[in-house]
Amino acid sequence: MFCEFCGTKLEKKELLNEGMIPYCPNCKEYRFPKFSVGMLAIILSPDQSEVLLIKQYDTSFYRLVAGYTNKGESLEETLIREVKEEVSLDLVSYKPLTSSYWEKSNTLLECFVAVAKNKEVVPNYEVQEYKWFKLADAYNALDGAKLAYKFFDYFMKNN
Ligand SMILES: [Zn+2]
DSSP states (O other), X not given: OBOTTTOOBOEEEEETTTEEEEEETTTTEEOOOOOEEEEEEEEEOTTSSEEEXXXXXXXXXXXXXXXXXXXXXXXXXXXXXXXXXXXXOOEEEEEEEEXXXXXXXXXXXXXXXEEESOSOOOOOTTOSEEEEXXXXXXXXXXXXXXXXXXXXXXXXXXO
16 A cells, blocks of 8 residues: 555554554655445335335346445435436435445445335436335345345344
8 A cells, every 4th residue: 555645655553542554654644544435225115114126237136226425425415316316216304224334345335214205216227127125025135235135134123
């Protein structure tokens, strides 16, 4: 790893209460590792008996609507923008559920639980299939979508 400002090779240096942190000996500054931020959305039907799942990237399993947070954007803005973009739904309410770091994409992901205004999905080009599932049936559909499954399971056990 190199310093993003001056290009010097980073060293590891002890930082009180933080452990060994990358350090630029030229800038004399700690350089904390960078990661992306994004969100997943458990989108519920207006009566909250069903959840909207989508298929993307030619996988056999379904997944949750998700997306990366743009620079300058809040997680809530990401949620509203991505839901509108991917499935063209408006939300009547939403709340954060839990979050988890996903190593594969070096992303910290927040999971929201949101209630849709109606069930009239208009998928965009990124969405190959979509379906409203009864909550109990969503487990099977999400099998294979590791993080989405974990978040959905958390939701079912904590709501
Ligand atoms: Zn530097």
